[in-house]
Amino acid sequence: MFFNMTTIFYCEKNCVANHKDDLIKFGKKALIVTGKHSSKLNGSLKDVTDALDSNETEYLVYDKIEENPSVECIMDAVESAKSFSPDYVIGIGGGSPLDASKSIALMLANTDKSHLLLTDKSMPHNEALPVVCVPTTCGTGSEVTPYSILTFHDKQTKSSIPHLIFPKLSLGDPTYLSYAPESVLKNTAVDALGHFIESYINTRSTKISRMLCEKGMSMWQGIYGCLVSSDRNYEDYENLLLAASFSGMAISHTSTSLPHGMSYFLTYEHGVPHGKAVGMFLAEYVRCADEKMKSEVLSLLGYKNCDELKNAIHTLVGEVYVTADEVERYTSSLMNNAKKLASTPFDTDINVVRQIISQSLSVR
Ligand code: NAP
Numbered sequence: 001m002f003f004n005m006t007t008i009f010y011c012e013k014n015c016v017a018n019h020k021d022d023l024i025k026f027g028k029k030a031l032i033v034t035g036k037h038s039s040k041l042n043g044s045l046k047d048v049t050d051a052l053d054s055n056e057t058e059y060l061v062y063d064k065i066e067e068n069p070s071v072e073c074i075m076d077a078v079e080s081a082k083s084f085s086p087d088y089v090i091g092i093g094g095g096s097p098l099d100a101s102k103s104i105a106l107m108l109a110n111t112d113k114s115h116l117l118l119t120d121k122s123m124p125h126n127e128a129l130p131v132v133c134v135p136t137t138c139g140t141g142s143e144v145t146p147y148s149i150l151t152f153h154d155k156q157t158k159s160s161i162p163h164l165i166f167p168k169l170s171l172g173d174p175t176y177l178s179y180a181p182e183s184v185l186k187n188t189a190v191d192a193l194g195h196f197i198e199s200y201i202n203t204r205s206t207k208i209s210r211m212l213c214e215k216g217m218s219m220w221q222g223i224y225g226c227l228v229s230s231d232r233n234y235e236d237y238e239n240l241l242l243a244a245s246f247s248g249m250a251i252s253h254t255s256t257s258l259p260h261g262m263s264y265f266l267t268y269e270h271g272v273p274h275g276k277a278v279g280m281f282l283a284e285y286v287r288c289a290d291e292k293m294k295s296e297v298l299s300l301l302g303y304k305n306c307d308e309l310k311n312a313i314h315t316l317v318g319e320v321y322v323t324a325d326e327v328e329r330y331t332s333s334l335m336n337n338a339k340k341l342a343s344t345p346f347d348t349d350i351n352v353v354r355q356i357i358s359q360s361l362s363v364r
């Protein structure tokens with residue numbers, strides 16, 4: 001049995017103001033890493049800068065983090081912040097700025113190294129600067145995971161960097177979610193669902209990771225209900241954010257499996273948002289699990305069978321169309337992803353992988 005969650009995590013209304021003493025203790029200079037717009041609209045950036053101002057902490061805001069951040073985006077942020085020499089990095093936003101903040105914190109602690117450090121853990125290097133996360137979406141769980149997922153244009157896909165960087169502190173305020181567009185709430189909630197399913201049906205699952213998934217999956221019907229109606233209250237937003245964070249704690253122990261591995265092609269080549277891309281493959285992944293696991297997952301989620309689960313996901317986020325050639329190409333690329341194949345507790349020969357991909361997508 002092993003459990004490792006080194007992030008101090010708070011989740012409540014006015015979280016940043018309530019815990020500003022925990023935030024400011026990381027030093028006198030902070031780099032804030034965020035996306036282009038949303039943190040200015042939902043109040044999260046102001047909450048953080050107010051907390052820093054109250055202690056006269058100097059800060060620099062880098063607000064050019066793109067969705068699915070690339071290595072180039074990370075290195076641009078590092079170039080912009082190098083001379084400022086921050087003591088710590090605060091990521092504010094969805095999974096993209098949070099993941100970016102971890103890679104930027106690593107590169108800022110190693111300004112003599114090139115971007116190759118982002119793919120080579122064996123290179124001698126310093127530990128990343130401390131990272132603080134303020135999540136504003138409800139899916140990735142990045143606020144409590146050690147993962148930083150980047151787009152690698154040279155490999156034409158996305159993958160995790162090999163370094164594990166847990167945030168030191170995460171401050172979640174569910175009210176930020178009330179500003180998110182419907183599509184962002186739905187896509188990111190489906191990402192959290194993916195984390196639960198892929199962590200539960202996983203060779204690395206443990207009693208504690210399964211417990212987190214069981215709790216999260218048993219919350220799904222309530223979450224689904226509040227996603228399909230657009231009538232939501234504070235408690236709904238709190239459940240959405242907590243479920244995402246539970247899902248992050250679960251995948252911190254198991255990592256994700258085939259649906260995440262498969263999703264990266266749809267995001268890179270078709271621009272499909274991360275959660276929706278993951279969601280496409282979940283029902284077929286569950287269908288391949290052994291009978292006991294399949295019925296546990298379906299009963300926790302409240303569905304009679306895999307088709308019902310698939311329809312529910314399509315209702316939330318829609319479908320994705322690909323060509324037969326793409327199915328073949330994604331199948332052979334996935335067969336090279338030894339890590340995702342090893343995490344899958346059922347036979348994953350090329351026919352099984354091809355079947356999951358082709359049955360999950362609408363093939364034109
Ligand atoms: P995201 O890419 O961070 O954000 C999606 C969009 O939502 C952006 O346009 C963003 O605007 C906007 N947005 C964010 N919060 C908002 C709010 N409260 N109100 C209004 N708009 C808001 O989306 P995400 O799905 O959270 O993150 C996806 C990334 O996380 C992917 O790269 C994925 O691979 C990664 N991921 C990481 C982990 C992990 O363990 N680290 C796990 C799963 C996925 P702005 O750009 O203006 O901010």
Ligand code: FE
Nearest residue numbers: 140191260278
């Ligand atoms: Fe994910």
